Amino acid sequence: MEQPTLSHTHQYLLGFDIKPSVQRTAVMNYLLSHMTHPTVDDIYTALSPTMPTLSKTTVYNTLNLFLEKGAVRMLTIDERNARYDADISHHAHLRCRMCDRVYDLRDVQPALFSLPRVEGFDIEAAEISYVGICPECKTGKKG
Amino acid sequence: MEQPTLSHTHQYLLGFDIKPSVQRTAVMNYLLSHMTHPTVDDIYTALSPTMPTLSKTTVYNTLNLFLEKGAVRMLTIDERNARYDADISHHAHLRCRMCDRVYDLRDVQPALFSLPRVEGFDIEAAEISYVGICPECKTGKKG
DNA sequence: TGTCAATTTTGTAACGAGTACAAAGGTAAT
DNA sequence: ATTACCTTTGTACTCGTTACAAAATTGACA
Numbered sequence A, B: 001m002e003q004p005t006l007s008h009t010h011q012y013l014l015g016f017d018i019k020p021s022v023q024r025t026a027v028m029n030y031l032l033s034h035m036t037h038p039t040v041d042d043i044y045t046a047l048s049p050t051m052p053t054l055s056k057t058t059v060y061n062t063l064n065l066f067l068e069k070g071a072v073r074m075l076t077i078d079e080r081n082a083r084y085d086a087d088i089s090h091h092a093h094l095r096c097r098m099c100d101r102v103y104d105l106r107d108v109q110p111a112l113f114s115l116p117r118v119e120g121f122d123i124e125a126a127e128i129s130y131v132g133i134c135p136e137c138k139t140g141k142k143g
Numbered sequence C: 001t002g003t004c005a006a007t008t009t010t011g012t013a014a015c016g017a018g019t020a021c022a023a024a025g026g027t028a029a030t
Numbered sequence D: 001a002t003t004a005c006c007t008t009t010g011t012a013c014t015c016g017t018t019a020c021a022a023a024a025t026t027g028a029c030a
Helices: A006-015 A022-033 A040-050 A056-068 B006-015 B022-033 B040-050 B056-069
Strands: A073-075 A083-085 A092-096 A102-105 A122-133 B073-075 B083-085 B092-096 B102-105 B122-133
Touching (some): A006 A022, A022 A040, A022 A056, A040 A056, B022 B056
Parallel strands (some): A092 A122, B092 B122
Antiparallel strands (some): A092 A102
């Protein structure tokens, strides 16, 4: 999904039972048009110029609401910052251990996401991720 | 592995090219006999009584050294704290989203750990984890 | 349109995991 | 015993995140 209109995003939020305030719509719109697993700071820094009164707390509040409603996934693959992904479909992630960028891996076998049965547990979701070195860091320029 | 002797742990560290100081041996011994994915605080709290001069910084230093040498795995499955696992063999993890406990899942298909080939990337390791509710939280007593 | 209640946003202060750093302590070789 | 090197320790600090209460906004209804 690239460059959704604000009214599209508005409808999208309603679909998750989220009341679409201006701030919430802006955050979700950013997530939908930047599927780069941004951190809270990425989002705040990007929206701040066109929304000068935006508070970082609001970004946190908003993302936590989105999480509760199942509208975004939180990635814990980066131990420093939480990252957010508006793509809640099945896909794996690949983190470069040099620059910490997180890439999508869409063409993994769907079987990877099948949930194992374990006596007594209710298993709800699978998280598949890989660690390695990305092309840019491989060719020398760090970071 | 349960209750390794300190001299066994001493040898074990040498196998990873780690100089076995008293503190390092104690931390690794704890990890080997408590495969419960402890946090830094878990380890510090457990060792502190019998090692009163132990500093929490030493626990951090030690675990970072173990990581560099490949003697432990760091789990980022819990967004609050880093967790450490002395079992570096292939196995998946299962986190209860109510109590945050992390369980091992040993009988997963080995195929899950096969590394995908992606043009330009050097993929080095797979991390497989599942989120759900554990038996204890299911039966009512939270957390 | 004005009023009131409920929700949302905002800024500040606080919390807590993890790190930097330098002093102190321990180890090993000569 | 002296010296050099490595390890441990405690304090101070950084920074991501949350708590909290005041301010702003929204929506309902008269």
